[in-house]
Amino acid sequence: MSNCAAGLVHAEPYAFVFVQDPDNCFKCKNPGDFINCSSCEKPYHLFCADLERMPDRIWECFECQTISRERLIRNLKEKQRQKARERELKKEKDRLERECAKKQREEEQKIRREQKEQRKNIMKLQKL
Ligand SMILES: [Zn+2]
Ligand SMILES: [Zn+2]
Secondary structure, three states: OEEOOOOOEEOOOOOOOOEEOOOOOOOOOOOOEEEEOOOOOOEEOOHHHOOOOOOOOOOOOHHHHHHHHHHHHHHHHHHHHHHHHHHHHHHHHHHHHHHHHHHHHHHHHHHHHHHHHHHHHHHHHHHO
16 A cells, blocks of 8 residues: 555555445445456445455356356357257268268169170170
8 A cells, every 4th residue: 555645545456446435235235345346346345245355366246147157058058059960960961971872882883784784795796
């Protein structure tokens, strides 16, 4: 802490600054020293935020934690849906490839049969 010329006290550069009663605590509606949610900036007493001391990383209020968690779950579900779709597409692709290979084999066999037939006919003609 250092005193400036006007006699005001500057806070140390905390990640979070205690704001002196800008409003009332969002939870208990009482004045005091607050920590602000890093998402919605609503003020909470440390004890109303279930914190024993200032967190040194970002802190989100209960509402924002819930929203974050729901978003996380939504994203996770969306990812699972995407994976399932990819698996379906891969299955379909494999099936088509197998079908294609089968058709090709059948086509080749047909051509070979026809060639054999032609050779037989040529031999028959030569014997005449
Ligand atoms: Zn409170
Ligand atoms: Zn919040």
